[in-house]
Amino acid sequence: MAFIIDGKKIAAEMKEELKTKVEWMKKQGKEVTLAVIQVGKDPASSVYVGNKKKACEYIGIKSLAYELEEATTEEELLKLVEELNAKDEVNGILVQLPLPGHINENKVINTISSKKDVDGFHPESVGALSIGQPGFLSCTPAGIIELLKRSNIEIEGKECVVVGRSNIVGKPMALLLLRENGTVTVCHSKTKDLKEITKRADILIAAIGKPKFITKEFVKEGAVVIDVGIHRDENNKLCGDVDFDQVEPIASAITPVPGGVGPMTITMLMNNCVESVLL
Numbered sequence: 505m506a507f508i509i510d511g512k513k514i515a516a517e518m519k520e521e522l523k524t525k526v527e528w529m530k531k532q533g534k535e536v537t538l539a540v541i542q543v544g545k546d547p548a549s550s551v552y553v554g555n556k557k558k559a560c561e562y563i564g565i566k567s568l569a570y571e572l573e574e575a576t577t578e579e580e581l582l583k584l585v586e587e588l589n590a591k592d593e594v595n596g597i598l599v600q601l602p603l604p605g606h607i608n609e610n611k612v613i614n615t616i617s618s619k620k621d622v623d624g625f626h627p628e629s630v631g632a633l634s635i636g637q638p639g640f641l642s643c644t645p646a647g648i649i650e651l652l653k654r655s656n657i658e659i660e661g662k663e664c665v666v667v668g669r670s671n672i673v674g675k676p677m678a679l680l681l682l683r684e685n686g687t688v689t690v691c692h693s694k695t696k697d698l699k700e701i702t703k704r705a706d707i708l709i710a711a712i713g714k715p716k717f718i719t720k721e722f723v724k725e726g727a728v729v730i731d732v733g734i735h736r737d738e739n740n741k742l743c744g745d746v747d748f749d750q751v752e753p754i755a756s757a758i759t760p761v762p763g764g765v766g767p768m769t770i771t772m773l774m775n776n777c778v779e780s781v782l783l
């Protein structure tokens with residue numbers, strides 16, 4: 505039986521710490537403000553944006569909501585981002601992804617000031633991470649490092665295998681594990697003999713985007729398994745990239761879906777917002 509890494513509990517502990525920090529900052533006259541932009545009404549995005557607003561409220565961060573029509577043009581969105589860049593009272597800017605197809609996500613990410621890039625997606629933030637300089641960290645991978653550390657799972661010297669190479673999760677995850685002195689391999693859709701590589705992992709990060717893809721044949725006995733995926737299975741039940749029922753009995757520790765990595769994404773965003781004021 506594996507140890508279940510309780511992301512909900514760890515995220516709640518971190519939120520308490522952040523709340524205390526924000527209260528202290530307010531006493532010093534420092535206010536934290538996050539601007540949240542959503543374009544369109546994708547139901548999942550609306551849930552995540554709603555949860556971000558609730559987390560802000562709980563911690564004491566001021567949130568400014570910008571709910572834009574699906575038909576908003578790229579030009580209009582870039583103009584809003586530039587206006588928010590120029591506002592001193594706004595510390596962090598978040599544009600909820602995915603954006604509608606007619607808007608170039610990279611252009612939008614590149615337009616957010618790197619000083620307000622609380623999502624950690626800006627090329628300057630990613631570049632700083634890759635050369636070991638301070639900067640905002642992408643929330644999901646940073647949350648995973650926090651989950652490992654707070655569960656007393658050592659990263660240094662471990663074989664870490666990341667399956668998935670997205671800009672939001674896979675690549676920054678690999679860089680963060682490397683920063684913690686893990687030995688890191690990144691696998692992707694063109695990787696040959698995937699199972700041979702994942703079976704070497706002491707720490708396996710599944711960020712593939714395919715429901716229940718990681719079955720027991722991919723996992724070494726005693727491995728730590730972190731599941732980044734969120735899907736609905738054939739019974740409309742939430743599931744991850746890992747087949748939890750198959751993998752849990754052979755893993756030493758595992759994150760569930762829901763209640764694992766997901767809640768940490770929002771908490772790390774709150775952490776970045778607080779950091780943005782202290783920078």
Ligand SMILES: Nc1nc2c(c(=O)[nH]1)N[C@@H](CN(C=O)c1ccc(C(=O)N[C@@H](CCC(=O)O)C(=O)O)cc1)CN2
Nearest residue numbers: 552599600601602623643762763764765766767769770
């Ligand atoms: N601008 C951003 N866009 C997106 C990000 C991001 O970090 N920044 N990440 C994802 C969505 N996301 C946050 O925005 C996110 C996803 C999932 C969860 C979460 O708590 N999941 C729960 C299950 C929730 C459910 O019922 O569906 C869990 O895993 O327990 C939080 C945030 C893409 N876009």
